[in-house]
Amino acid sequence: MYYTVDTSKSFNQAATDLEAAVLGHGFGVLHVHDLGATLRSKGIAFSEECKVFEVCNPAQAAKVLAADMRLNMALPCRISVYTEKNKTRIGLIRPVPMLSALSQDPVLKQVAQEVEDKTIQMVDAAR
Template identity: 65%
Template sequence: MTETAKPFAQAVEDLDAAVRRHNFGVLHVHDIGATLRGKGVPFERECKVFEVCNPRQAAKVMEADMRLNMALPCRISVYTDGGRTVLGMIEPDHLLGMLSDDPALRPIANEVETQMRQMIDEAR
């Protein structure tokens, strides 16, 4: 997790731009805070989860083990916590490592993780 001094909306906008600069697609952005509030749940924080994907990398992962489609796409979140804006992700290397011990996945996961860390760093 990485804290930023930026307001939530600016961090969201900057993350969206960073994802696209790295040739990942933004498949969907879940506005979890708005969804909860829309369902009548009193939720004060903001939270948006970006589903991001690099199609070439996703294809490599599924070629190695089709069951790993359940771990795709990757996610990067932007949320507020105690007045702070935070960006975070579940590391692809750890996630795929929990689901498969195929050594061919490690370099793919490491490359995706490196790019996702760069996106977060650029957005902060």
């Protein structure tokens, strides 16, 4: 269900490299949520770092929405860069099992596979 890799890069370098990989694979970064900073700004003692990148390929998103508009709730894709016990990690929830749990449409499975392949390539490139 998850695809996660460890990297020897710093958290900030991995985040920078992920953004470049997303753009290099024809996707865009819609937003970056800095969850660590947000939690700390709310007074929560959170020692880890975590940035969640919302990424999208408009052509693929349009195919998903054309098949089932309700799936807007599963978009955009998210790739995270985070620290855990002094390790930097990059990961995502695989689109194929996620969308398969929401729809049995074979067209959606194909789109999900294409997106999964690309997002895994992005993670591996940023590693």
